[in-house]
Amino acid sequence: MHYIPLNTIGEKELLSVCEVDNFSDLISIIPSKFKVNSSLGIGPPLSEMDIERALEALSDENIDGSISFIGRGIYDHFIPKAVDFISNRSEFYTAYTPYQAEVSQGTLQYLYEYQSMICELSGMDIANASLYDGASALAEACFLALSISNKSTILYSATVCEHLIKVMKTYLSGQKVDLVEIPEKNGITDLSFLETYLDDLSAVIIQSPNKYGLIENWENSKNKLMHSEALLIASGDPLSLAVLKSPGECGADIYTGDGQSLGNPMNYGGPLLGIMAVKEQYKRRIPGRLVGKTVDCYGKDGFVLTLQTREQHIRKEKATSNICTNQSLLALRATIYMALMGKSGMPYVTQLCYQKAQYAAEEISKLPGYTLKHGNHFLKEFVIKTKYNVESLTRYCADRQFLVLDIHDTISNCFQIAVTEKRTKEQIDKLITCLKEYK
Amino acid sequence: MNIPDKLFYTKDHEWVNIDNGIATIGITDYAQDELGDVIFVEFIEIGSICNVSDTIGTIEAVKTVADIFTPLKGTVSKINRDLDNNPDLINRDPYDAGWIIKLDSISIDKSNLLSANDYRRFVQ
Numbered sequence: 001m002h003y004i005p006l007n008t009i010g011e012k013e014l015l016s017v018c019e020v021d022n023f024s025d026l027i028s029i030i031p032s033k034f035k036v037n038s039s040l041g042i043g044p045p046l047s048e049m050d051i052e053r054a055l056e057a058l059s060d061e062n063i064d065g066s067i068s069f070i071g072r073g074i075y076d077h078f079i080p081k082a083v084d085f086i087s088n089r090s091e092f093y094t095a096y097t098p099y100q101a102e103v104s105q106g107t108l109q110y111l112y113e114y115q116s117m118i119c120e121l122s123g124m125d126i127a128n129a130s131l132y133d134g135a136s137a138l139a140e141a142c143f144l145a146l147s148i149s150n151k152s153t154i155l156y157s158a159t160v161c162e163h164l165i166k167v168m169k170t171y172l173s174g175q176k177v178d179l180v181e182i183p184e185k186n187g188i189t190d191l192s193f194l195e196t197y198l199d200d201l202s203a204v205i206i207q208s209p210n211k212y213g214l215i216e217n218w219e220n221s222k223n224k225l226m227h228s229e230a231l232l233i234a235s236g237d238p239l240s241l242a243v244l245k246s247p248g249e250c251g252a253d254i255y256t257g258d259g260q261s262l263g264n265p266m267n268y269g270g271p272l273l274g275i276m277a278v279k280e281q282y283k284r285r286i287p288g289r290l291v292g293k294t295v296d297c298y299g300k301d302g303f304v305l306t307l308q309t310r311e312q313h314i315r316k317e318k319a320t321s322n323i324c325t326n327q328s329l330l331a332l333r334a335t336i337y338m339a340l341m342g343k344s345g346m347p348y349v350t351q352l353c354y355q356k357a358q359y360a361a362e363e364i365s366k367l368p369g370y371t372l373k374h375g376n377h378f379l380k381e382f383v384i385k386t387k388y389n390v391e392s393l394t395r396y397c398a399d400r401q402f403l404v405l406d407i408h409d410t411i412s413n414c415f416q417i418a419v420t421e422k423r424t425k426e427q428i429d430k431l432i433t434c435l436k437e438y439k
Numbered sequence: 440m441n442i443p444d445k446l447f448y449t450k451d452h453e454w455v456n457i458d459n460g461i462a463t464i465g466i467t468d469y470a471q472d473e474l475g476d477v478i479f480v481e482f483i484e485i486g487s488i489c490n491v492s493d494t495i496g497t498i499e500a501v502k503t504v505a506d507i508f509t510p511l512k513g514t515v516s517k518i519n520r521d522l523d524n525n526p527d528l529i530n531r532d533p534y535d536a537g538w539i540i541k542l543d544s545i546s547i548d549k550s551n552l553l554s555a556n557d558y559r560r561f562v563q
Contacts, residue, residue: 284479284499309479309499318497318504 066401067427071381071418072211073134073161074269075261077239077349078422083263083336092332097325101305107328108303112291114335121241121338121346122255123248124277128288130331131274131323134235134258135164138205139171140276140287140321141233141254145203146177147285147320149229153178153200157189159210160235162410177202187212187374187383194224201230203254208236208244213357213381213418214374215244222251237261238275238334240379242346243354247277254278263337264330273330284310287321352421353380360419360428367436373414381418383411388438390415396438402431440562441468443534447549448558449510454534455552462511462545465538466498466529469562474500477529482518482540489513491551495540498529510551513542 011023020026027035046054068076087093091106098104111129118127131137142154154172156165158181169179182193182204189206204225208216222232234252239261241247247255259273260266278286284307292306312319341349357380364384365372373383386393390408394415397404405416419428442448447455452470456463471477479499489495489509496507496518518540522528529537553561 284481308502309504314502315504 063398063401063403066398066403067423067431068266068403069417069419069423069431070403070405071213071420072405072416073163073237073258073260074266074272075237075239075380075418075420076266076422077261077420079263079265079337080340082340083333086336087329087333092329097328102302105303108291108305110332110335111289111326111328112293112303113339114331115291117335117338118238118275118277121238121246122257122275122277123246124252124255125248125280126283126286126290127275127277128286128290128326130259130326130328131276131288132325132327133167133270133272133274134256134260135167135274136171136323137256137258137274137276138164138233138235139168140274140323141205141235141256142168142172142177142203143175143321144254144278144282144285144287145231145233146175148231148282149202151200151202151230152176153180153197154203154205155180155182155194155197155201156205157182157207157210157216158184159187159189159212159214159216160205160207161211164207164235187214189216189221191217191220191224194221198225198228198230201225201228203231203233205233205235208234209240209379209381212374212383212416213378215377215379218247218250218252219245239346239350243350244379248279253282259327259330259334262334263340264333271327271330273327273334283307285320286310287319287323289324289326349421350379353419356380356421356423356425356428357382357417357419359425360417360423360431363428363432364417364435367432370435373411380420381416383407383414383416385411385414387413393435393438397431397434400434402434404431440472441534442555442559442562444555446534446555447510447552448555448561449508449551449553450561451508451510452562453507453510455510457545457547460543460545461516462513462542462547463538464495464507464509464540464542465533466505466507467558467562468533470505471530471533471537474498474503474505476501477526480519480522480526480529480539483515485515485518487515489515489542491548498539499526507539509540509542511542511545511547513545515540516543517541 018026098107115127131140154177183190206216206218206221208218210216218234225232231253233254234247235256238257238259255277257275259275264273290306292304294302294304296302308314311324312322361372361382364370369387371385373385390406390413394404394406407414407416452467454465454467477498477500481497483495490512492508494506495509498505519538
């Protein structure tokens, strides 16, 4: 596609065809309350050199070389170089979405492998070829639940990450649905709350490990729903599934998660990778693309897009979702990561995270003025309560290149720490010293 | 093309057999041929009350989806569960083993229905 810049002569020609004198006449039909009256506030045009200088100055404001102990959905995990190397091959990296899908057997094959690995990891029957991110995947799970039941209440735990809830609420804003929060008790979902809502319940959303890093009980949640038709939507970090009992084993109906932890960089918060997997019985309702494996007329293996009649280009307004895209490049990276790490590597990574996080929590809670807010049923993330002012404490740590998450606006006097396998004992000890020395 | 004389038809290519107050509904030989291989059939629930032109189910073929409409008012009394595992019965035997849904408590308004001859002319 060519980029055709607009010049004055061209603009005049276009305007004369439309029989108006200037651009503002052309858009005069738009009510003024919807228009930006002043300029956009981005200043006058700059030369290429000036732009470069301006952007460099902006990027110099980044905190470089800091050590991240921040989590809540996006984690600083190690990414083997092979993930970059393979995913940067031009066949993968420059390819746009395959409209004539079956011609792109390579793309379909890795998506099929991605789906198969996600199924194995989550214990679910069917995974789609990915969605935008964990948050939109969760919202899509709600659409799916609502399309199956004629009930209109969805309960979500107070321990689900806030950014997921916000996106979910935006997606569901046009739907006939009551979203109700399940309160937490000492950092864990209070499941006794479910009983009062069973009659009109479409789905329940439980995240594990939850926003505080604590492990929730999907199995108990599903058991509570035994006599209702409500679906259990299990949300959570896929890497943790290498050691936790899988959503499938716990009886979850839908699993959603964010695949950033599987070989994808933090990307300043995005793009991320939306993972979604369901029980077989929902295969005609799951949104997004599904790749299937078949044989051609010579009996050779081949890959196809399958069950496309679910999708909006065929089912139109009756489709469960209007999603028809996927995060293919990030799904590819997740596939390479999972293939490289394998069945022993992924649990090992998670065990390292667990051991290092437990060590950090134990040592920090030994310091005067710091206690562990909840129990030690966490995997790689935990909340610390302190007697100090959290805002200035986290600033103090950041100035010494240790980033921890200030959460005092939701829980007073608390901050949160995530420890991945990348954090060395030396780094953890330095963070502890930093907290110890703060006055 | 097979268009049995004893049945009624609709412009949406359903057939209706009315027998003893029970209406059996399916799709015509012409319709199944246009759709191609049927791979899944979805029904509305037994006991549902439907009005003329309501959707009573959905037929999925490999590359398309078609709604099934009822040409008469009634209550869903039976659905063809054989189609769950053998949806291709609609292709192989559209007027018999491939029936889709049965309605009782029907009220018949023949203005929505075509005779076999009218339908034959309609599809030609």
